[in-house]
Amino acid sequence: MPVYNEVATVKQAIDEVLAADIGMEIELIVVDDGSTDGTLEILDRTDWPARVRVIKHDRNQGKGAAVRTALQAARGEFAAIFDADLEYDPADLANLLPPLLKGDTNAVFGVRVFDGYTSHSFLFVLGNRGVTLVANVLFNVYLRDLMTCHKAIRTDVFRSLPLHASGFAIEPEIAARLLQRGERIFEVPVHYKARGSDEGKKLTATDGLRVVATLVRCRLTRS
DSSP: OEESSOTTTHHHHHHHHHHOOOSSOOOEEEEEESOOSSHHHHHHHSOOOTTEEEEEESSOOOHHHHHHHHHHHOOSSEEEEOOSSSOBOGGGHHHHHHHHHTTSOSEEEEEEOOOGGGOSOHHHHHHHHHHHHHHHHHHTOOOSOTTOSOEEEEHHHHHHSOOOOOSTTHHHHHHHHHHHTTOOEEEEEEOBOOOOGGGTOOOOHHHHHHHHHHHHHHHHOOO
């Protein structure tokens, strides 16, 4: 769980992950990425159960850096990214696991349904579909939701990917490197309720350009 300035939601997010019944034990690695709003104080003063480990970055390095830090510390067979903003339902992790447990794939992504109150805005949805189309063209695949943050991947496979993006571009980089390795990404539906900009949503059109640049970089290089 990468965390940066999520003082209003971090405790609830952790509690919800720990309460999720996914059919196996959960080890939760929380990486505070240099929060300055009181998030770190909540993480420090709360008496978390033993299966929660908190790792701290001295300064903000971006979501990608937080994911890599957590991945290096992970001890389970599978690793999943779960953000602390309450946009996703941790119970949906149970839906991502069956294809992994059966050995059908090494990576499962949760596909969001953008309709009604669940979507951030028309432009947000359009942007997501646009970058997903770019990925499908570049890698000759058919994904429905490139930018989903709900991913579950075999830890050894995940750890072997050459991931360098520091910020939100880690999401398309993960997908691109998996596809480049010839991995078949399974997609399953998950629940999603987007936050608005007034609630802390940070994505902008510039992020979309970074996503496209990341996809092109990955398509042209292998490391």
